[in-house]
């Protein structure tokens with residue numbers, strides 16, 4: 001059972017549909033643990049989403065229920081995707097929204113990778 005305040009995992013959420021191949025995406029990377037693809041509404045010249053292949057709604061859910069192997073595999077994918085995108089030297093930002101205050105739209109845990117230009121302050125005041 002998911003442990004976050006976001007409720008049970010919804011199999012119909014858009015990222016679940018992308019994982020099943022029902023909805024297309026511009027794929028960047030895929031392995032047993034993670035899928036990375038370009039965000040449909042990019043907020044930076046590079047805006048890629050990395051999602052675990054397992055069914056987790058949030059960071060709390062992922063960290064509580066995923067195996068050590070899944071957690072390591074997922075975060076290794078985040079790092080290697082950012083590097084493969086050429087963002088290591090100029091720099092980049094990773095961000096994960098959780099719940100209402102953070103405006104999480106899709107209830108499948110994901111990390112955004114932003115880069116390709118100076119990204120400004122950490123948060124909008």
Ligand code: 5GP
Pocket residue numbers: 014023025026037038039040041042049096097103104105106107
């Ligand atoms: P959140 O607000 O949940 O952290 O971010 C969800 C992200 O998913 C948004 O940046 C949004 O543009 C992206 N997104 C929503 N639907 C789709 C889709 O069908 N395809 C892709 N590639 N990205 C999507």
